[in-house]
Amino acid sequence: xxxxxxxxLGTPRPARVRAGAGGVPVALEGATVDSVCEDWVVEDxxxxxxxxxxxxxxxxxxxxxxxxxxxxxxxGGWFAQRG
Amino acid sequence: MCxxxxxxxLVPRFALLAALGDRGALPAQPVxxxxxxxxxxxxxxxxxxxxxxxVVAGMRLGEALSRCPELRLVPPDPEGVRGLWHExxxxxxxxxxxxESECAGAAFFEADGLRGIHGGDxxxxxxxxxxxxxxxxxxxxxxxxxxxRSPWWAKGEAEDAERRSFSARLGAGPARFxxxxxxxxxxxxxxxxxxxxxxxxxxxxxxxxALLRSRPELGALPDVLDRLxxxxxxxxxxxxxxxxxxxxxxPGLLALxxxxxxxxxxxxxxxxxxxxxxxxxxxxxxxxxxxxxxEMLIARVLARRERRGRSLRALAVSARxxxxxxxxxxxxxxSASADPERIRLxxxxxxxxxxSPAESLALEVEAFGPPAQDQGRLIDEQxxxxxxxxxxxxxxxxxxxxxxxxxxVLDVDPESRLPERRSVLAPFVESTPRSRR
Numbered sequence: 001x002x003x004x005x006x007x008x009l010g011t012p013r014p015a016r017v018r019a020g021a022g023g024v025p026v027a028l029e030g031a032t033v034d035s036v037c038e039d040w041v042v043e044d045x046x047x048x049x050x051x052x053x054x055x056x057x058x059x060x061x062x063x064x065x066x067x068x069x070x071x072x073x074x075x076g077g078w079f080a081q082r083g
Numbered sequence: 084m085c086x087x088x089x090x091x092x093l094v095p096r097f098a099l100l101a102a103l104g105d106r107g108a109l110p111a112q113p114v115x116x117x118x119x120x121x122x123x124x125x126x127x128x129x130x131x132x133x134x135x136x137x138v139v140a141g142m143r144l145g146e147a148l149s150r151c152p153e154l155r156l157v158p159p160d161p162e163g164v165r166g167l168w169h170e171x172x173x174x175x176x177x178x179x180x181x182x183e184s185e186c187a188g189a190a191f192f193e194a195d196g197l198r199g200i201h202g203g204d205x206x207x208x209x210x211x212x213x214x215x216x217x218x219x220x221x222x223x224x225x226x227x228x229x230x231x232r233s234p235w236w237a238k239g240e241a242e243d244a245e246r247r248s249f250s251a252r253l254g255a256g257p258a259r260f261x262x263x264x265x266x267x268x269x270x271x272x273x274x275x276x277x278x279x280x281x282x283x284x285x286x287x288x289x290x291x292x293a294l295l296r297s298r299p300e301l302g303a304l305p306d307v308l309d310r311l312x313x314x315x316x317x318x319x320x321x322x323x324x325x326x327x328x329x330x331x332x333x334p335g336l337l338a339l340x341x342x343x344x345x346x347x348x349x350x351x352x353x354x355x356x357x358x359x360x361x362x363x364x365x366x367x368x369x370x371x372x373x374x375x376x377x378e379m380l381i382a383r384v385l386a387r388r389e390r391r392g393r394s395l396r397a398l399a400v401s402a403r404x405x406x407x408x409x410x411x412x413x414x415x416x417x418s419a420s421a422d423p424e425r426i427r428l429x430x431x432x433x434x435x436x437x438x439s440p441a442e443s444l445a446l447e448v449e450a451f452g453p454p455a456q457d458q459g460r461l462i463d464e465q466x467x468x469x470x471x472x473x474x475x476x477x478x479x480x481x482x483x484x485x486x487x488x489x490x491x492v493l494d495v496d497p498e499s500r501l502p503e504r505r506s507v508l509a510p511f512v513e514s515t516p517r518s519r520r
Contacts (some may be wrong), residue, residue: 009492043500
């Protein structure tokens, strides 16, 4: 039986984020955050032993890029992700 | 004319043993296979203690529980049974046998051609069969060489080896039915029962006519014979063939042949070409996610090198449930096809029959059809020609760089709140003109 792992797209990759007051990002990979367009929380798999809790931010950086990052509320790590 | 010697390998209650996961011995308590999910509520194979309570296979669940309130129900595992039984058939093939097996638990093969390689007599063939079936019991700690083909539920090597040992009964006779009856008389791991051709009629004469139920086409005959006062195979064999033919037609003549120790020739299985793919479903998937998973499985199967351009004739969808147990549904396509859309339509309906949440979904090719040949067209279609060129390019790329050389983005769960769950990379399905499918 062949069992190959699926090649998922849009998997999160670790990101260097500096957070300010209230845990809101102020810099991503050295680039300053110009504005936060939106933020939201995703909770899933709460019925399993590995619940998933993320706080997402859609950011506009001062170089003009529009990016989405999230903070893993379970371990505090920051990740960037293509939406 | 000298008839061949047929050997029967019989493992009674095989499906129950496989579902229990311990083939050493059945528990001393009453146990039965639970009804398959979504099927009629009847118990499957039952253990001997359950039989002592009057519970038999095929009995309605309510009646079985009222007869034996302590009855323990075991979830059926058709996927595991199939994998395990294929292991038995593989073992028989390893000693040179060409087994025939219509159902898990009973296999037959001719011994004549094997005498030369196993000591020159039937005893050598039977001993080799026994050694082959028992080898894993002795070498429990040896690593499993073909672990990649081991059943999915086998956890460790030792456990796997334990699961691969069998307490089979061996019998030999001049034909399939006689060998089956001989194996029934044999005891597990004891000397096989061998019936010579000249003794076959006498041996069978004492046995109950109910044994004819071992042949699916004769399932209803023993009851009718019983009502007519024919209780043993000897009483059946004593009837004139013209009277049997007039009363029962072809099934009656077949039963008469069996009672005389004659049977139809064996039809050994064709060596399997296992082409299967499995996807783990991280969450209990349903609806669109299941359909997408099936779509991806089809794409993967069609991209396998082993297909060698052939169309698919028969496929089986199987699933492992979150709550334990497995499910399997086989489908034979009306016409062999390599068209993913047509295959998806044929299999999609099966997913609706999935009785409970699955944690993995698998697709296996049970039979291949003829190669998907290119046919000429009366009307030239630019789009078709373009697709054909693209398909050829993909085939060449795969030939040079492997199956992963051409992929496509497949939306698995486009509405998911988590971006990584929305899309996956799946094998690119070669576009071929309709006439090739």
